[in-house]
Amino acid sequence: MKPNQHYQNVKDSYLFYHIAQKTKAYLEAHPDQKLYRMGIGDVSLPLAPCVIAALHEGVEDQATKANFHGYMPECGAAFLRKAIAKHYQKRGVMLNDDEVFVSSGASDELGDLLGIFDTNQTVMILEPAYPAYVDANLMRGNTIIHRNAGLDNGFLPMPDRSQKADIIYICSPNNPTGAVYSAAQLKEWVDYANDIGAVIFFDAAYEAFIEDPDLPHSIFEIEGARTCAIEICSLSKTAGFTGTRCGYTILPKTLEREGMNLHAMWVRNRTTTTNGISYILQKGAAAVFSDEGQRQVAELIAVYKNNAKVLMAALDQLGIRYFGGVNAPYIWLQCPNGMDSWSIFDLLLNEIQVVGTPGEGFGPCGEGYFRFSTFGDPEDTKVAAQRILDLLSK
Amino acid sequence: MKPNQHYQNVKDSYLFYHIAQKTKAYLEAHPDQKLYRMGIGDVSLPLAPCVIAALHEGVEDQATKANFHGYMPECGAAFLRKAIAKHYQKRGVMLNDDEVFVSSGASDELGDLLGIFDTNQTVMILEPAYPAYVDANLMRGNTIIHRNAGLDNGFLPMPDRSQKADIIYICSPNNPTGAVYSAAQLKEWVDYANDIGAVIFFDAAYEAFIEDPDLPHSIFEIEGARTCAIEICSLSKTAGFTGTRCGYTILPKTLEREGMNLHAMWVRNRTTTTNGISYILQKGAAAVFSDEGQRQVAELIAVYKNNAKVLMAALDQLGIRYFGGVNAPYIWLQCPNGMDSWSIFDLLLNEIQVVGTPGEGFGPCGEGYFRFSTFGDPEDTKVAAQRILDLLSK
Numbered sequence: 027m028k029p030n031q032h033y034q035n036v037k038d039s040y041l042f043y044h045i046a047q048k049t050k051a052y053l054e055a056h057p058d059q060k061l062y063r064m065g066i067g068d069v070s071l072p073l074a075p076c077v078i079a080a081l082h083e084g085v086e087d088q089a090t091k092a093n094f095h096g097y098m099p100e101c102g103a104a105f106l107r108k109a110i111a112k113h114y115q116k117r118g119v120m121l122n123d124d125e126v127f128v129s130s131g132a133s134d135e136l137g138d139l140l141g142i143f144d145t146n147q148t149v150m151i152l153e154p155a156y157p158a159y160v161d162a163n164l165m166r167g168n169t170i171i172h173r174n175a176g177l178d179n180g181f182l183p184m185p186d187r188s189q190k191a192d193i194i195y196i197c198s199p200n201n202p203t204g205a206v207y208s209a210a211q212l213k214e215w216v217d218y219a220n221d222i223g224a225v226i227f228f229d230a231a232y233e234a235f236i237e238d239p240d241l242p243h244s245i246f247e248i249e250g251a252r253t254c255a256i257e258i259c260s261l262s263k264t265a266g267f268t269g270t271r272c273g274y275t276i277l278p279k280t281l282e283r284e285g286m287n288l289h290a291m292w293v294r295n296r297t298t299t300t301n302g303i304s305y306i307l308q309k310g311a312a313a314v315f316s317d318e319g320q321r322q323v324a325e326l327i328a329v330y331k332n333n334a335k336v337l338m339a340a341l342d343q344l345g346i347r348y349f350g351g352v353n354a355p356y357i358w359l360q361c362p363n364g365m366d367s368w369s370i371f372d373l374l375l376n377e378i379q380v381v382g383t384p385g386e387g388f389g390p391c392g393e394g395y396f397r398f399s400t401f402g403d404p405e406d407t408k409v410a411a412q413r414i415l416d417l418l419s420k
Numbered sequence: 421m422k423p424n425q426h427y428q429n430v431k432d433s434y435l436f437y438h439i440a441q442k443t444k445a446y447l448e449a450h451p452d453q454k455l456y457r458m459g460i461g462d463v464s465l466p467l468a469p470c471v472i473a474a475l476h477e478g479v480e481d482q483a484t485k486a487n488f489h490g491y492m493p494e495c496g497a498a499f500l501r502k503a504i505a506k507h508y509q510k511r512g513v514m515l516n517d518d519e520v521f522v523s524s525g526a527s528d529e530l531g532d533l534l535g536i537f538d539t540n541q542t543v544m545i546l547e548p549a550y551p552a553y554v555d556a557n558l559m560r561g562n563t564i565i566h567r568n569a570g571l572d573n574g575f576l577p578m579p580d581r582s583q584k585a586d587i588i589y590i591c592s593p594n595n596p597t598g599a600v601y602s603a604a605q606l607k608e609w610v611d612y613a614n615d616i617g618a619v620i621f622f623d624a625a626y627e628a629f630i631e632d633p634d635l636p637h638s639i640f641e642i643e644g645a646r647t648c649a650i651e652i653c654s655l656s657k658t659a660g661f662t663g664t665r666c667g668y669t670i671l672p673k674t675l676e677r678e679g680m681n682l683h684a685m686w687v688r689n690r691t692t693t694t695n696g697i698s699y700i701l702q703k704g705a706a707a708v709f710s711d712e713g714q715r716q717v718a719e720l721i722a723v724y725k726n727n728a729k730v731l732m733a734a735l736d737q738l739g740i741r742y743f744g745g746v747n748a749p750y751i752w753l754q755c756p757n758g759m760d761s762w763s764i765f766d767l768l769l770n771e772i773q774v775v776g777t778p779g780e781g782f783g784p785c786g787e788g789y790f791r792f793s794t795f796g797d798p799e800d801t802k803v804a805a806q807r808i809l810d811l812l813s814k
Contacts, residue, residue, distance in 0.1 A: 029538065029680040040691050040692060070488070077478060078482065085472060088467045089469070096467045096662040097462045130694070134694050141531075143423060144422035145424075145539060162692055165688075225421045244789070268490040269696075270482060271698040294430065294559075298552050299527060300524070301527040302665055305664065307698055307701075325518065403485075
């Protein structure tokens with residue numbers, strides 16, 4: 027038996043694991059200290075009341091013979107696929123219910139989806155980026171083209187027609203930079219992908235944070251996307267599902283390459299290698315898409331948006347340049363005083379117990395930047411902002 | 421972009437999907453008929469009370485800021501890994517807690533685990549077998565060696581030293597035949613795998629149905645397994661989790677091939693391509709391993725074992741030869757009157773509205789056999805048994 031040799035090409039330590047180890051070591055050395063966690067993008071507020079009610083209902087159904095649910099349809103419960111398709115209609119995106127696939131969340135899906143692609147693909151990653159994009163592809167033996175986002179392109183790189191790729195990852199609103207593509211910009215990417223026969227993996231995990239009504243929430247708002255895009259969505263940030271787990275993926279029936287229909291392939295993949303998503307979780311997820319659910323999750327998001335304002339005010343006072351924080355839940359700041367990103371990580375951890383994420387962890391071009399998540403506890407965020415202000419204004 | 425060409429090697433229609441289509445067509449033509457479903461191995465009894473209580477608690481924790489759980493550890497919650505490791509101790513199997521990986525269930529895991537293996541592996545499948553074993557491997561481009569189980573080997577094929585394989589699938593108690601390997605027989609497989617450098621995927625989904633105290637529940641009861649085996653376990657049949665979803669996999673730290681540690685590779689896989697299993701579901705799963713949980717799931721299993729007795733009594737009266745039904749939840753019978761397995765499927769569906777599974781669906785050597793699941797409703801099972809008796813004694 028031969029192990030997958032490509033695993034030798036991924037670095038041993040994964041960014042967030044590395045941060046977890048560093049914070050763990052700090053806490054072991056300083057057991058009395060409280061940490062202000064704005065590193066990993068984990069949420070801090072409980073689930074919305076109508077989601078909780080629906081989850082309880084789901085559990086109760088599993089307690090009675092009359093309402094008990096066994097194996098769920100592998101691609102998702104009809105009631106949830108329908109609710110999600112209807113949700114897209116609000117922004118003028120018409121989907122067949124069975125173009126919606128219910129998932130365990132975006133992370134799981136980003137890895138699993140690669141299974142319907144050949145193993146020697148060329149993959150374009152716009153960096154800085156969520157590190158799993160690169161690692162999941164290295165583990166399959168794919169070749170990575172790194173495209174840099176930076177000040178010169180407003181953190182929104184555009185297609186370079188001299189480059190060819192098989193798969194293109196686009197995350198908008200972006201993790202970690204907070205940059206958001208306009209419809210006109212996404213149209214250029216869609217046209218480029220259609221022209222070169224590439225498939226776009228559109229990571230829409232942060233769409234609920236968009237405030238500007240002109241910015242697209244979905245790549246399927248763009249003409250031509252139905253022949254080149256797969257949209258990977260998450261309830262983790264929209265509705266606080268990081269530890270509850272449920273997401274969804276949009277894969278249009280019109281997506282074909284080399285005579286093979288990717289929708290049919292994904293159905294085959296799901297029906298062979300999964301047995302569907304928990305009925306209980308799908309009940310909870312469906313509540314998010316009710317009118318009341320939408321109102322309640324908007325309230326959660328408003329709390330995080332206020333966190334962003336608190337942090338941005340501190341950075342404004344310090345004269346530190348930053349991006350994001352408005353249409354996105356992340357603040358991407360330039361490291362002050364010429365520090366590199368792991369140095370400021372260590373400084374903030376050791377001096378003021380604030381945990382952020384070093385930009386370098388999102389790719390080499392992220393060096394010189396630092397990411398704050400706005401998903402922290404509001405009181406903690408206030409304390410952290412004050413501590414940052416006190417430390418860096420010295 | 422190039423789709424995964426290996427998908428062209430899997431048949432379009434998947435066994436259980438095909439059965440679902442046939443039963444759907446029947447119900448559309450006969451809307452007033454009730455079906456007696458003993459085809460797909462789906463459970464019919466609600467979850468045990470202590471599991472329901474734990475699931476409600478899990479939901480309630482997600483409703484309060486103090487108890488809220490965000491991202492779970494990717495390889496499983498410490499409390500559940502510990503509970504499962506302790507459960508193994510009862511049978512003398514000593515595991516480190518972090519050799520237990522919590523999963524969404526066995527189906528998901530059987531597909532995902534192949535990711536840590538090279539893509540051109542030779543895979544031995546003991547047939548008849550769960551069809552996804554073959555399909556998941558074909559989809560990765562692996563080569564299949566089919567080993568036939570049948571009357572000549574008591575449905576328990578033993579290693580043939582002239583054959584080499586990289587991965588060997590063993591399901592014991594077996595789906596669909598109900599045959600169970602003894603410890604001595606498994607020892608032969610373990611020695612063979614260690615000798616040829618193969619890895620055994622041991623599917624233990626039905627271990628809770630073993631009654632004979634001498635039969636092994638886990639391959640790790642066998643000396644030598646820690647250097648050649650991965651055990652894939654499920655709560656679907658043990659505790660009725662088919663629609664609730666949670667399982668676990670045992671992958672020992674001592675499993676290495678070609679200088680690469682498969683445990684470390686699987687940790688890397690999980691931490692890169694998943695964000696862990698729902699806190700709520702893990703709370704429910706942990707309740708299964710409590711003393712009260714074990715008592716309550718044993719009661720559920722006793723109901724299904726009684727279904728087996730009802731069906732076996734009917735087959736005995738008809739003089740139809742069958743296997744399983746004692747240490748396994750499936751009954752594997754010889755098709756009567758020289759019928760082939762899809763013909764008896766159609767006969768039972770059309771004449772007496774009883775749904776079983778044609779043996780041919782589990783591989784060519786399953787032709788001439790038919791599988792009944794004992795997971796149906798007890799009253800339905802009684803009616804079905806009587807109808808079978810009436811129809812086939814004509």
